[in-house]
Amino acid sequence: MRQIDLGEDPLKLDRQVCFALSIASRSVIALYRPLLEPMGLTHPQYLVMLALWESSPRSVRDLCQALRAEPATLSPMLKRLEAIGYLTRRRNRSDERELVVELTAAGRALRQDAEKIPYRVVEELGMEVAELQELHAVLSRVIAATAKPAVE
Amino acid sequence: MRQIDLGEDPLKLDRQVCFALSIASRSVIALYRPLLEPMGLTHPQYLVMLALWESSPRSVRDLCQALRAEPATLSPMLKRLEAIGYLTRRRNRSDERELVVELTAAGRALRQDAEKIPYRVVEELGMEVAELQELHAVLSRVIAATAKPAVE
């Protein structure tokens, strides 16, 4: 067991990485909101669309893995996306347990509008792309660390 | 207008900083869950407690600023924390608009239990403290960038 030194007052709000993570996540999502609103999408729905633009007929299970989301979260989201006409939901004939999600023409067409979004977000953030890439790398390590099954 | 180069396929899910931010935030909060559960706290409630341990009788408005939260979010949260006996809510006599939130003895006592939490989280993450500090610094820059009132 190595010794961890967190300095004095490890409960100080402003030092909490978890607090900074929450705020940063909410703040960045807030940047997307006005950009996504014209498409009728929320940020989580936008992530679903990104996953579908990469591979279109795919199962809920597959989407859950790609998005690291619970099926219980995706289930109602997919219904909303179906309701606004961006995708279809149907059972897999060869395995009726599986729900196959597929983009509609409208869903595919949306990609054109979406392509400008990353540039606009980076622009509004006003940070260097290199710094964002570094942030992404650190976040990936955090995600990998939390995904670990607590190896001794 | 400087040119932004996001490489090819800027819509690739795995490259999205916003996606990594969401997952990292949720994953880290998930680390706290089993540690907070014995105290009957959720992670957002834990942040409220951190804010109150720093300064105890304080207004909702003040808490909102410290936590970067909406009053509409804090209002029901504070009622829940009052219901489980960690704080009291009362109006300020000299300004009846203001709600004064104050820790109870139980709320103050909880701090002792909470003090081990940061160490356990860092331990479970298995990352260097230095790297976490660097992450905190980058996140702070992101937060500052999003807080900017879009200066020309």
Place this chain on the structure above:
DNA sequence: CACCATTATTTAGTGCACTAACTGTTAGTG
């Protein structure tokens, strides 16, 4: 082939975040 564990998805219930609208209090202005 019946039984049973596994798998894929859905439903229900709690809590948080966001927006907009509402209530009540205070402070300024004519």
Place this chain on the structure above:
DNA sequence: CACTAACAGTTAGTGCACTAAATAATGGTG
């Protein structure tokens, strides 16, 4: 002092995240 704008919190409604339980289909195994 009456009027009104600003301020502090609350309420209502939508959507997401998490847990646990339910439903339905599939794949062994005896």
